[in-house]
Amino acid sequence: MEDEEPNGPPVVVRQMQLHLDGIEPLTDEQRVEAWLQEQEHDTADTRTAALFLRDRRTRRARAARWGQVQELQAPFASSWGWLFPGGSESLWLYHEAERAYVEGFPLAALLCAHAASERVLAGCLQGYEDEFDKRWRLWGLGPLVKEAFQRGLIDEPLHDKLMEVNEVRKVSAHFKPPLEPNSLHVRAIRRADTKPELGDEEALDEIAEADALLAIGAATELMRGEQGCWRARWG
Structure with a gap:
C-alpha cells in the first residue's frame, strides 16, 4: 500500500x-x-x-520515571481493584498524574494528584455532611485533610504528606511574590547552592519531580491503601 x-x-x-x-x-x-x-x-x-x-x-528517561511510579504503587497492589469515593473524575485525575509525570510534566502531575486527593477526601466526608457548614463542598485540600484526620479517616503520616502536597501545590497554583520562600523557584535556587554540580534547570527539574512524586505517593496511599473510604461513614 x-x-x-x-x-x-x-x-x-x-x-x-x-x-x-x-x-x-x-x-x-x-x-x-x-x-x-x-x-x-x-x-x-x-x-x-x-x-x-x-x-x-x-x-x-520516561521508562525510569515509569519505574518510580510503579515503586510507589507496589505496596498497595490489589488483585480485585480499589474503591474511589471521589467519583470517576478522581480516577481520571490520578491516571493523568501518572501519565504527566512519566511524560516529563511534573507540575501537571502535582496538580492532578492534588485534585484527585481532594475529590477522594470530599467523597469520604460526604457521609458526615449533615454535621458541616453548607459550604463544605467548597473546601480545598487543607481543610479536607484536617477534617479527615480529626475523624480518624487518615493517619498522621498521610495527613502530613497531604498537607505538604497542599503547600507545594499552593505556591504554584496561586499567585505568590517572586521570592516566596516555599516557591518552586526559590527552593531550586537553594538546591543549586547546596549541590553546585547541578545547573539551574537541573535543580528546578529535581525539585519539581520530587514534588510530583510526593503528590502521586500521597494520592496512591489515600486511594489504594486502607485509609480514607475504608474508615468512612456512608449514607
Whole structure:
C-alpha cells in the first residue's frame, strides 16, 4: 500500500540504503533529521518527524520515571481493584498524574494528584455532611485533610504528606511574590547552592519531580491503601 503523502517520515525511515564499503549507513534518527532540515513548511509530517525524534531521545528517561511510579504503587497492589469515593473524575485525575509525570510534566502531575486527593477526601466526608457548614463542598485540600484526620479517616503520616502536597501545590497554583520562600523557584535556587554540580534547570527539574512524586505517593496511599473510604461513614 502506498503512503497517502509519500514525502512523509514513514517513507524516510523505510527507504532502503545501499551497503557500501567504508561508508556507515545513516541511523533512522539521522535520516529524519536530514529530512527535516530540507522542509520549508510546518506540516503534519514535520510534526510527526519531530515526535519520532523526541520519542527516541526521551524513552529511557520516561521508562525510569515509569519505574518510580510503579515503586510507589507496589505496596498497595490489589488483585480485585480499589474503591474511589471521589467519583470517576478522581480516577481520571490520578491516571493523568501518572501519565504527566512519566511524560516529563511534573507540575501537571502535582496538580492532578492534588485534585484527585481532594475529590477522594470530599467523597469520604460526604457521609458526615449533615454535621458541616453548607459550604463544605467548597473546601480545598487543607481543610479536607484536617477534617479527615480529626475523624480518624487518615493517619498522621498521610495527613502530613497531604498537607505538604497542599503547600507545594499552593505556591504554584496561586499567585505568590517572586521570592516566596516555599516557591518552586526559590527552593531550586537553594538546591543549586547546596549541590553546585547541578545547573539551574537541573535543580528546578529535581525539585519539581520530587514534588510530583510526593503528590502521586500521597494520592496512591489515600486511594489504594486502607485509609480514607475504608474508615468512612456512608449514607
